[in-house]
Amino acid sequence: xxxxxxxxxxxxxxxxxxxxxxxxxxxxxxxxxxxxxxxxxxxxxxxxxxxxxxxxxxxxxxxxxxxxxxxxxxxxxxxxxxxxxxxxxxxxxxxxxxxxxxxxxxxxxxxxxxxxxxxxxxxxxxxxxxxxxxxxxxxxxxxxxxxxxxxxxxxxxxxxxxxxxxxxxxxxxxxxxxxxxxxxxxxxxxxxxxxxxxxxxxxxxxxxxxxxxxxxxxxxxxxxxxxxxxxxxxxxxxxxxxxxxxxxxxxxxxxxxxxxxxxxxxxxxxxxxxxxxxxxxxxxxxxxxxxxxxxxxxxxxxxxxxxxxxxxxxxxxxxxxxxxxxxxxxxxxxxxxxxxxxxxxxxxxxxxxxxxx
Numbered sequence: 001x002x003x004x005x006x007x008x009x010x011x012x013x014x015x016x017x018x019x020x021x022x023x024x025x026x027x028x029x030x031x032x033x034x035x036x037x038x039x040x041x042x043x044x045x046x047x048x049x050x051x052x053x054x055x056x057x058x059x060x061x062x063x064x065x066x067x068x069x070x071x072x073x074x075x076x077x078x079x080x081x082x083x084x085x086x087x088x089x090x091x092x093x094x095x096x097x098x099x100x101x102x103x104x105x106x107x108x109x110x111x112x113x114x115x116x117x118x119x120x121x122x123x124x125x126x127x128x129x130x131x132x133x134x135x136x137x138x139x140x141x142x143x144x145x146x147x148x149x150x151x152x153x154x155x156x157x158x159x160x161x162x163x164x165x166x167x168x169x170x171x172x173x174x175x176x177x178x179x180x181x182x183x184x185x186x187x188x189x190x191x192x193x194x195x196x197x198x199x200x201x202x203x204x205x206x207x208x209x210x211x212x213x214x215x216x217x218x219x220x221x222x223x224x225x226x227x228x229x230x231x232x233x234x235x236x237x238x239x240x241x242x243x244x245x246x247x248x249x250x251x252x253x254x255x256x257x258x259x260x261x262x263x264x265x266x267x268x269x270x271x272x273x274x275x276x277x278x279x280x281x282x283x284x285x286x287x288x289x290x291x292x293x294x295x296x297x298x299x300x301x302x303x304x305x306x307x308x309x310x311x312x313x314x315x316x317x318x319x320x321x322x323x324x325x326x327x328x329x330x331x332x333x334x335x336x337x338x339x340x341x342x343x344x345x346x347x348x349x350x351x352x353x354x355x356x357x
Contacts, residue, residue: 038084125148131154144320196348203284
């Protein structure tokens with residue numbers, strides 16, 4: 001069997017919701033996707049069409065699941081379409097939080113379940129990468145899965161490069177500010193041994209509640225009285241960037257309430273802000289846009305993949321690059337705010353970091 005036809009068998013964990021207590025009723029698996037479509041399209045009919053179910057089925061589903069959830073989930077108004085109730089919004093926010101946390105664990109759990117299942121068919125391309133919403137969506141693209149068996153594990157930029165250096169990963173994903181390369185990242189790459197694959201440019205900045213009720217304008221406002229912050233974990237490229245920006249501005253992290261409160265993905269940071277657990281976070285524009293949050297851009301950066309030079313011509317790596325350069329990925333990226341994927345999939349020398357960041 002060729003590598004292009006092989007996909008590693010995997011069992012993936014998922015999130016399900018039920019009422020508390022023994023024998024508690026479970027929410028129908030179709031409910032949350034329906035609520036998300038209603039929030040995006042503002043009509044029950046359009047949401048039902050999108051999910052491939054009838055209007056009557058969608059209406060019956062909402063009616064039945066309201067009893068399980070403990071209250072009405074959608075308000076329908078003639079001439080004004082449909083909108084979610086506060087209960088539905090809290091349910092979706094909780095589901096997003098749970099899924100973002102599971103996302104960090106999923107590759108490890110999936111690999112454990114699939115261990116020993118590949119046999120002689122071949123080994124998957126092991127990718128260890130800093131979390132990125134577009135990359136997470138790319139990993140699920142049918143166009144990629146049809147070409148390459150991929151095992152992706154999300155960790156911080158430093159940890160991902162450490163796994164790459166220790167040969168526990170074939171590809172490492174990391175990001176750096178444009179025009180600036182942190183010495184701790186550059187020191188983990190070798191111009192002779194390694195090559196880089198372009199992924200995307202993206203925007204990082206402050207993620208704020210819709211309407212920006214605290215009227216925050218920049219990092220200096222994070223130390224204001226009554227402002228709660230949510231951070232990314234130590235070792236992540238986003239945390240390194242934040243610390244760099246704070247140092248450039250002469251700002252003391254000790255004065256920021258919540259600086260030590262950490263999340264492991266951009267989406268988890270955005271969910272914390274959307275749910276009212278924090279007044280500000282730091283992350284990519286796309287995460288803020290997904291939840292209708294305010295965003296203040298602070299720095300453009302470039303996301304790269306590192307691969308060993310001698311492996312760059314191997315079929316799995318070539319197909320990975322081809323998928324990045326393909327039409328399906330470009331269409332996908334159009335739905336993510338703040339990204340620039342020109343040149344995605346291009347193979348470059350490590351020296352490009354010093355020139356373009």
